[in-house]
Amino acid sequence: MKRHAVRYALALIVGIASMAVAVLGLIQLLIRIPIYTDNWVLLISVSLLLVFLVLLVVRYLVLLWLGYLHHVEARAAGPSSEAIHLPPVTIIVPAYNEGAVIGAAIKSLLELDYPAYEVLVVDDGSSDNTREVVAALEGRYGDVTVRLVCKGNGGKATALNTGLALARHDFVLCMDGDSRLAPQTLKVAMRHFSDSRVAAVAGNVKVANRQTLWTRLQALEYIEGLNMARRAQGFLRVVNIVPGPIGVFRREVLLGLDGYDTDTFAEDADLTLKLLTAGWHLVYEDGAQAWTEAPESLLDLLKQRYRWTRGILQALKKRAAWLVGPRHGFGIWLSLNLMFFEAILWPAVNVLGNGLFAVVAIWSGVGQYVLFWWLLLTLLDVVAALYTVAMEEEELKLVPYAVIYRFFFIIVIDVAKLLATVEELFGVRMTWGKLERTGRI
Numbered sequence: 109m110k111r112h113a114v115r116y117a118l119a120l121i122v123g124i125a126s127m128a129v130a131v132l133g134l135i136q137l138l139i140r141i142p143i144y145t146d147n148w149v150l151l152i153s154v155s156l157l158l159v160f161l162v163l164l165v166v167r168y169l170v171l172l173w174l175g176y177l178h179h180v181e182a183r184a185a186g187p188s189s190e191a192i193h194l195p196p197v198t199i200i201v202p203a204y205n206e207g208a209v210i211g212a213a214i215k216s217l218l219e220l221d222y223p224a225y226e227v228l229v230v231d232d233g234s235s236d237n238t239r240e241v242v243a244a245l246e247g248r249y250g251d252v253t254v255r256l257v258c259k260g261n262g263g264k265a266t267a268l269n270t271g272l273a274l275a276r277h278d279f280v281l282c283m284d285g286d287s288r289l290a291p292q293t294l295k296v297a298m299r300h301f302s303d304s305r306v307a308a309v310a311g312n313v314k315v316a317n318r319q320t321l322w323t324r325l326q327a328l329e330y331i332e333g334l335n336m337a338r339r340a341q342g343f344l345r346v347v348n349i350v351p352g353p354i355g356v357f358r359r360e361v362l363l364g365l366d367g368y369d370t371d372t373f374a375e376d377a378d379l380t381l382k383l384l385t386a387g388w389h390l391v392y393e394d395g396a397q398a399w400t401e402a403p404e405s406l407l408d409l410l411k412q413r414y415r416w417t418r419g420i421l422q423a424l425k426k427r428a429a430w431l432v433g434p435r436h437g438f439g440i441w442l443s444l445n446l447m448f449f450e451a452i453l454w455p456a457v458n459v460l461g462n463g464l465f466a467v468v469a470i471w472s473g474v475g476q477y478v479l480f481w482w483l484l485l486t487l488l489d490v491v492a493a494l495y496t497v498a499m500e501e502e503e504l505k506l507v508p509y510a511v512i513y514r515f516f517f518i519i520v521i522d523v524a525k526l527l528a529t530v531e532e533l534f535g536v537r538m539t540w541g542k543l544e545r546t547g548r549i
Contacts, residue, residue, distance in 0.1 A: 152464070160461045163454070164485075168492055174340035175499070178392070181343060185299075194298055196224040197356070199281045200271030202264050203229055206285035207236040209401065213288055214245050214254060222294040224251040229285075230271045233261030238285075264352075265368035265375040272359060272367050280359045287353040288316065288399045296395035297356045307361045307388035308380070310338055310347045311354030311396035312500075322409055325517040326402040328506045332489075332496045332513075335394070337450075342392025346443035349420075350383075350390060352376040354398035361388065372426075373538075374419020377447075381423050384440050385430055394500065410524045417528035418538065420451045452529055455522035462519070482515055489514050 199217055203210050210229070217227050229242045242256045259270055268282055279301065281294065297309045312335055315327035334351075341347045350357075355376065362368075365382050372378045383390060403409040424431070424447060431448060434441035466478050493510035497503070531538070 160457050163457065164488070168488070171336050171340045172492075172495065174343045175336055178339045178343035179499070182394075194223055194295065195279060196226070196277045197222070197279045197281055197294055197298070198271070198275035198277045198359070199225060199227045199283065200268060200275065201227065201229045201283055201285055202232055202267035202271065203234060203238050203242070203285040204232040204261065204264070204267070205234045205236045205238060207234070207238045207241055209286045210238055211241045211245065213283075213285055214242065216288040218249055218252060218254075219291055220252075220289060220294055221291045225294065226253040226255060226276060228255050228257065228271050228275060230267040231256065231258045232264070232267040233259065263370060265370045268375070269367040272362055275359055278359050279356065280362070281354070281356045282352070283355075283398060284353045284400060286401045289354065290395075290397035290399070293354065293396040293398070294356075297393050300391050300393060301356075301358065303389065305389040306345075306391055307358050307383050307386075308347075308350050308390045309356040309396065310342065310350040310390065310392045311356070311398050312338075312392075312394045313351045313353045314397055314399050315402045316399035317401050317404065320404050322406060323402045323404055324506060325509055325513065326409070327502075328493060328497075328509050328513060329517070331500055331502055331506070332493050332510070335500070336492075336496050337446075338392045339394060341443060342390075344439045344443070345389035345391055346384060346439040347390040347392050348380060348384065348443045348447045349377045350380045351398075353400045354396055356396070372419045372422035373415045374423055377416075377420050378423040378426070381427055381444065381447075384443065385427055385435070387440075406520070410520070413521050413524045414528045415538075417451055417525045418532045420447060421529065421532045424448055424451070451525065455525040455529075459519060459522050459526060462515070485514060486511055 201210070201213065201217075206213075214227060214229070231239050231242065239256070239258060242254075246254050246256050248254075257270060257274060259267065271282070272280060279298065281297075283289065293311065297311065300306050300309045313330055315323055315330055318324050318327050338347055338349075352375075361383070362379070365379075365386060367379075368375045369378050369382070380390065403412050424444065427444065430441065430444050470478065489510040490507065493507045493513070497507055
């Protein structure tokens with residue numbers, strides 16, 4: 109354990125040092141660009157890039173440092189799950205047309221390393237064979253029970269609320285029908301509830317289907333982008349999104365807050381903010397892993413991120429007053445504002461800053477600096493990818509995808525976020541639009 113901690117600390121030091129080198133190179137690059145006093149457009153674009161650079165580096169360093177503290181804290185706690193009481197848990201699986209994946213999901217749940225639990229599948233009016241697949245698996249498996257409940261179609265939030273109402277145990281794990289949990293998930297997650305202030309544990313979501321360029325980039329994004337931020341938030345107990353594929357909750361707390369609302373496109377983010385603003389602690393457990401099926405085509409990916417963005421904006425809008433000033437503490441206020449920053453401000457700076465700089469630099473005859481900027485910023489992403497992939501003991505073959513991560517994948521995602529933001533501001537109507545499953549979990 110000590111050797112692992114030393115390697116982790118060394119990785120952190122190497123990562124920060126490498127970032128410092130890249131940052132110094134980027135700053136030197138920007139200040140050497142010949143900016144003439146009458147070329148105010150180039151001056152503005154370079155200024156935007158400097159702001160972007162500062163924000164990018166500060167974000168990386170803060171997340172890396174807090175993530176390291178989270179790691180140290182988790183290691184200090186040790187594998188205490190064997191020594192604490194492990195109460196029975198209800199696993200709620202909302203399902204709508206999940207026939208291709210629901211069978212594999214339930215079979216993986218039967219392999220969990222946990223004393224006693226029930227699997228409650230809530231069929232939300234499926235029109236495929238979801239109900240038949242689950243019905244064939246109903247019954248008792250030792251101390252584990254599989255149950256099926258059927259209802260009319262009303263959306264994922266209503267299915268989850270039905271599961272909450274019918275759950276037989278005091279703790280619930282909410283997941284997606286296209287997810288597969290790692291065997292140790294419940295054990296490592298439940299130990300956090302020894303702290304009575306903890307209402308929820310966010311798990312570690314990983315991409316299962318890594319056969320295409322888009323899914324491999326998403327696999328890297330989940331590791332470098334989403335999980336790195338969630339780990340840092342977990343150290344502060346202010347996780348701002350307990351992900352849909354894996355979240356463990358105190359049932360009585362959710363019932364006391366009337367469960368999931370149905371007025372957003374991101375019920376998981378909305379519920380998380382409801383818990384945060386009620387003053388509860390929300391933590392992150394990287395050992396609680398859920399493997400999920402990511403969109404395999406660009407169109408499906410854009411639909412997913414478009415929906416996520418609009419849902420997050422809807423959840424934040426309901427709590428606009430919390431963005432102004434702290435109420436239950438600085439950490440909660442900071443977490444909500446970081447969510448707002450990541451959803452709106454960060455994509456705008458990323459797309460507009462880089463786009464404006466590239467256009468104006470080429471127009472002004474200094475196009476070679478665009479290449480230098482890309483190379484140095486790519487180095488920054490490669491370092492972050494190496495660090496986070498090593499931290500999660502993931503596949504090193506994901507690291508080369510960092511070369512196209514920021515100036516290809518993230519730009520595409522951020523453009524979708526900007527379009528979603530504009531449409532949300534103007535109240536453009538949209539429906540959920542369920543993604544098709546391929547059954548690769």
